[in-house]
Amino acid sequence: MSSRRQRRAARASGKKSQGPVTPEGKARSSANATKHGLAAPGRLAVSVCLNIESREDFCTLHQTYINLHRPADPGEHLIVEEMAVARWHLLRTWVMQTAVLENQMDEMTDQLARDYETMNEATRLTLAFKNLAENLPQSVPAAALRIAPLAPDSALPKTTRGFARRNGRRPNKH
Numbered sequence: 001m002s003s004r005r006q007r008r009a010a011r012a013s014g015k016k017s018q019g020p021v022t023p024e025g026k027a028r029s030s031a032n033a034t035k036h037g038l039a040a041p042g043r044l045a046v047s048v049c050l051n052i053e054s055r056e057d058f059c060t061l062h063q064t065y066i067n068l069h070r071p072a073d074p075g076e077h078l079i080v081e082e083m084a085v086a087r088w089h090l091l092r093t094w095v096m097q098t099a100v101l102e103n104q105m106d107e108m109t110d111q112l113a114r115d116y117e118t119m120n121e122a123t124r125l126t127l128a129f130k131n132l133a134e135n136l137p138q139s140v141p142a143a144a145l146r147i148a149p150l151a152p153d154s155a156l157p158k159t160t161r162g163f164a165r166r167n168g169r170r171p172n173k174h
Helices: 004-016 023-030 043-048 055-069 074-115 121-134 158-165
Strands: none
Touching: 043 055, 043 074, 055 074, 074 121
């Protein structure tokens, strides 16, 4: 048991420290519980986003997925992280696909004007796509152009299946 004098000294000592005061000190102390830094805010955006992409937009997308799915454990958090990264890559792919097709349509404009009297935009797009497909570099393996079938639900780990089917708040597993 502590004496009255020890308790008074402990209270006096506790009143002296009010924690870090400077922004640098606060930043240092906010990392006190960090074990490895892999889940640090912005870390994922740095490894996923290209320099021309908005890391802030990616962080917003990632946080939206976290808020929507409310992962309950590290495994579910990783699944949500992968969902956000996959969505980001899909958005990037759409931008690239649009740019490639528009560029090809522009490059073919003169040739198409010589070969056809009239042409609607759908046909112009189709011819641009056909031209790109026929002139793929030989370095692109055929397997890279095929889309693998989705795995059946039974092929997914049990925790993934349950997470994918859940709605609302997760029930406690006690």
